[in-house]
Amino acid sequence: MEKWVVCAKRADFQKISQEFGIDPVIARLIRNRDVEGTENIRSYLYGTLKELPSPWLLKDMDKAVEILQEKIKEHRKIRIIGDYDIDGVTSTCILLKGFQRLGADADTYIPDRIKDGYGIHEQLIQKAVEDGIDTIVTCDNGIAASAEIADAKERGLTVVITDHHDIPFQETENGKEWIIPPADAVINPKQADCAYPNKNLCGAVVAWKLIWALYEKNGISQSEVLDFTELAAVATVGDVMDLQGENRIIVKEGLRQLSATHTPGLRALIRANNLDGAEITAYHVGFVLGPCINASGRLDTAARSLELLCETNEEKAAELAGDLLALNQSRKAMTEKGKEEAIRLIEExxxxxxxxxxxxxxxxxxxxxxxxxxxxxxxxxxxxxxxxxxxxxxxxxxxxxxxxxxxxxxxxxxxxxxxxxxxxxxxxxxxxxxxxxxxxxxxxxxxxxxxxxxRPKIVIDVPMPVSYLSRELTEQLKILEPFGKGNTKPIFAQKGLRVLNLRIFGKNQNVAKMKLEDQTGMQMDAVYFGEAEKFADFVRQQEEISVTYYPEINVYQGRETLQVVIRNYC
Missing domain, CATH: 3.10.310.30 (Diaminopimelate Epimerase; Chain A, domain 1)
Incomplete structure (x- = not known):
């Protein structure tokens, strides 16, 4: 049985409501997400890319920029070694496009999940030496590869690490001893002596910060830097980073770009998933577009996803997007089979x-x-x-x-x-x-x-009668988006509700529609997605139920009605 708890963080909600012109319920939801103080609330509601911290705050950024400036000037061969997931592919793309804009002689290698495994390995270093590579730049990997980096250095390679994973350590009598690879520059905000304020960047944003600093150094317009925001947003959502502070601003602005993207590959992927003309949300990135990008690295080679993101030809992009969509359909079927086998083993x-x-x-x-x-x-x-x-x-x-x-x-x-x-x-x-x-x-x-x-815990933001709901409040909830880890979709709750006119719909009988009636006699349309028959059986045995819910505007045959989506019940 889940444990239902109410989030009871305190603040002057009326004052916040008046100051920012928002409903007191919205003020409470913002406080529940640990956003406090006028400036932080303003940034949460209206923050822009101008507020992002300088890339130069990252430890070793100056070293990395100096090294790469010299390598580009001398036309040395640079190889980007990425990773096969959405964060690794997008960070590889950002570095490749950024280096090419700077005139670098750069190529990429994304390890094969089966053949190479994760990150930089001895065979990749050997291949780099054979190919006449001078400098390796990692993205979304490298921080845990001390032995491999030492090997690369012994073979005469220059190595710049960009990564965001936890720093390896060993326990000693004096506590944790951090293990930093012997690279020429290590850019990772999680280093204890790194001054960058956001320790929770994804790998693609770390890579973006390197390109940002290089563009600044070379006098390239900031508008070109900001062209990478949509890729940074895709990676931040896809790698499940906390959508707070800087990450929230990146995703908010990046999704806005993505809905009208000029990148042929992303546009083709959106079209292949029947989202053309739709407002792209964090949900679409996390559960529709992102899995397609990940699918090639899972069942084929992530080089195909990288090729899509870098493709400039519309027809070729459409073909690649169709391939990724098909791979993702196969991945879904295989996942379901594996999940069922895992559950059987656990139970038996x-x-x-x-x-x-x-x-x-x-x-x-x-x-x-x-x-x-x-x-x-x-x-x-x-x-x-x-x-x-x-x-x-x-x-x-x-x-x-x-x-x-x-x-x-x-x-x-x-x-x-x-x-x-x-x-x-x-x-x-x-x-x-x-x-x-x-x-x-x-x-x-x-x-x-x-x-x-x-024990699973359901955290209720606000115990709120459905009678308090209005179209205006429901519309206002959109200013809290994008939702995701660290900025979850609000959960409201009410007890003592009667269920009327329950009907079950859907090809798999997984949708229950009904009216909820509170103790004043006020009624509200409601829908439940999930095991609808189980829900119906439960309701038949109760006079009243308690629910957690989220309100939405339901559009059906041109008519708009206010309804609640039931999340949990007891």
Whole structure:
């Protein structure tokens, strides 16, 4: 059973309401997202790209710019080594387009998920040497590759790291000892001595900041710098960064650009997904466009997604977008099959007793492990690792819950792992097959999660009667967008509601429509998406129910009506 709690943060909501011309409910929602003080509220509501911190605040930015200026001037060969997910592909694209604009002799290599694995490896360094490369610039990887970077330096290569992942460390008697690779410049806001205020940038924004600084140094117009905002926004949403402060501004402005994009590849992808002319939201990026970009790196090669983003020919872009759409359809079917197998194993082998789930699916495509782990986490509300059989070792991905720092827990099991890296909420690893069961046991032996922490929590923003709703308030909620991690869609709640005229619709019987009546007799249209029959059975047994909800304007056959979308019920 979920635990419902009310967010009760205090502020003078009437004063904020009057100062900014917003409903007091909106003022409360902003405070619930930890936005306080006149200047921060103003930035949240009306912030622009002019407010983004200077790229020069990033540690080693001056070093990296000086190195790259010299390399470009001397026509040295530069190779960008990216990653095969949405953040890695977009950051590679930003660096490539930026370097080309500066006249650099630059090419790219995005590792193959199966053949190369994540990040920079010995074979990629060897290939760079054979190809006469002078300088490697990483994006969305490199911070955990100290040995590989040392190897590259020994072979005479210059290396600039741009990354955003957690800095590797080892525990010593004096606490954590950070392990920084011996690159010529390391740009990563998570370094302890980095002055950049936002520690939660995605890899593409870090790469963008490098191009931003280089453009400034070379007197290139800021309008050209800001052309990359849409790619930075796609990566920020796709890599599930917190939509707060700078990230929120980037996504807000980037989505505005994306809805009328001049980039042929993005335009083709939008069209292929039947979104032409639509207002592109964070939802579309996270659940429609983003998965298509990711699909090529999962089932084929991420070079195809990079090719789409860089393509200038409309016809070719349309062809590439169609290919990615088809790949994503295949990925969806394979994911569903893997999820069902994982659930069967958990239920039939007693794994559901574990507080940390480690599920080994040897026949599952290794690129789907992270998605399946996410689905399993949603079902069981536990940290989950899904492991698959790779060519040389077992590989896997993990997805966590707020109370469990996945990366730090993996450090404690580091002796069992061949390689690992990631964040508190997500991680990747490789391990020998003989150590899989040991890994599961050690994670659970170390686990300190309590029953309370494992219980899903529904945080209600405002307990609010549906009778308070109005079209004006519902429209005003749009100023809180874009919604996502760190700026979640508001949740309202009311108890003591009667359900009237319940009907079930949908090809899969997954939509329930009804009217909700409160104790004053006021009625409101409502809809529930999910297991509609289960919902209907529950309602039949109750005189009154409690719901969490979100209001929306429903448009049907040209008519607009106010309705609530039920999220949870009890």
């Amino acid at each position: 082998t007693g794994l559901n007793e574990d507080r940390v789930l480690v599920v080994y699916l040897p026949d599952c495509h290794e690129s789907l492990a992270g998605i399946i782990a996410g689905r399993i986490r949603e079902k069981y509300h536990k940290p989950v690792f899904v492991l698959t059989k790779g060519e040389n070792s077992v590989k896997g991905s993990g997805r966590s819950i707020e109370a469990y720092s996945m990366y730090e827990e993996m450090v404690k099991c580091g002796d069992l792992l061949i390689q690992f890296g990631g964040h508190p909420m997500a991680a990747g690893l490789s391990i020998e097959e003989k150590n899989v069961e040991l890994f599961r046991k050690q994670l659970n032996a170390n686990c300190t999660l309590t029953e309370e922490e494992l």
